[in-house]
Amino acid sequence: MATCVACQQPLVIRLEPDEDDENLDTAAASSGKAPAPEPETVPDDVHLNCGCHFHWDCLLEAYEITQCPSCGKEIAATASDGSQQVFCHLHNEGGLQEDLDILPLLTEESYLKAYPEERKCRAFLEFCREGDIKAITNMLQDGDDDEDDDDEEMEDNEQPGREVGVDALLRYQDPIGDMQSGLHAAVQAGSREVAWLLLLLASNLDLLEFPLQVFQEAEALGIMRGITEDKTDIRSLKDANGKTAEDLAKEIGGVWAGWTGTGRLSI
Structure with missing residues (x-):
């Protein structure tokens, strides 16, 4: 499995259980009736067009608009109207989205990080x-x-x-x-x-x-x-x-x- 180039961890995130479910699972495990359940995980993979994989939050932490923060390759493309786009394959809890332009999301998150x-x-x-x-x-x-x-x-x-x-x-x-x-x-x-x-x-x-x-x-x-x-x-x-x-x-x-x-x- 590919790992995030920023943190070197698997491209998944752990879902935190609801408090009630967690209490029930803990009680069941302590009583010996059932083993403690494995934590549930979902994909968290931003596959940039340069080939690098990031967690979404890791990409936001290191984000540069036109270049991959890991390999330095150009990742922005120019649309017919002259605007920039950053395409990637995004695989998360909602499924796989191919050739998704994430520049609007990156721009918003970068702005909100500053303000x-x-x-x-x-x-x-x-x-x-x-x-x-x-x-x-x-x-x-x-x-x-x-x-x-x-x-x-x-x-x-x-x-x-x-x-x-x-x-x-x-x-x-x-x-x-x-x-x-x-x-x-x-x-x-x-x-x-x-x-x-x-x-x-x-x-x-x-x-x-x-x-x-x-x-x-x-x-x-x-x-x-x-x-x-x-x-x-x-x-x-x-x-x-x-x-x-x-x-x-x-x-x-x-x-x-x-x-x-x-x-x-x-x-």
Whole structure:
């Protein structure tokens, strides 16, 4: 079996058992009724086009964009549009994926390694893309707690934490994702429910423009609009291509019919 060129260990990872299962297995083994089970393992093999094999985490630790960190060979290819790609065979718990471009994943993980405080922001954008209202709400409520903790730290003359507060989370723009905001992500995913929530919390859109159901759902989730007049209106944010969420909605159409030109997505 091939081994990881970085750590020289087999290209598998051990799955940690659930606590209840582990207790049952331990009890059975100690009673003499059954031998202790072998730890379950799954493949963890990133086979680069240069021929080197890595564990995923080992590759992230040593990652260089254009060259293999082990043999130094060029591993990046150029696509027809001029963008770079890094193809590999990836074998993990989900099975074998051949000729997979892992450059987007490597770029994201490398960025988050340098700026770990933005991991929460990128998770927030992903929830906006998925239309996961419950997860979005939980993150915003956690953000309120983080801001309270920061205030207490400052009162104690300590350095404030690097956690991202609610206002920054709502208006975050992804530096490695075309500077998209949560509203861009919601529009691109066709999630009107998320769009309404973001407009309620991070825009100056007149409250009379909101359907009653939006307020009812917000109340059920335990969230409400704070002071927004002195903050950046999320509708004004532009992505790396200079497009607002309304510009994107015009291109997409579909579920956004009747939204553009009304002020819902533009100031």
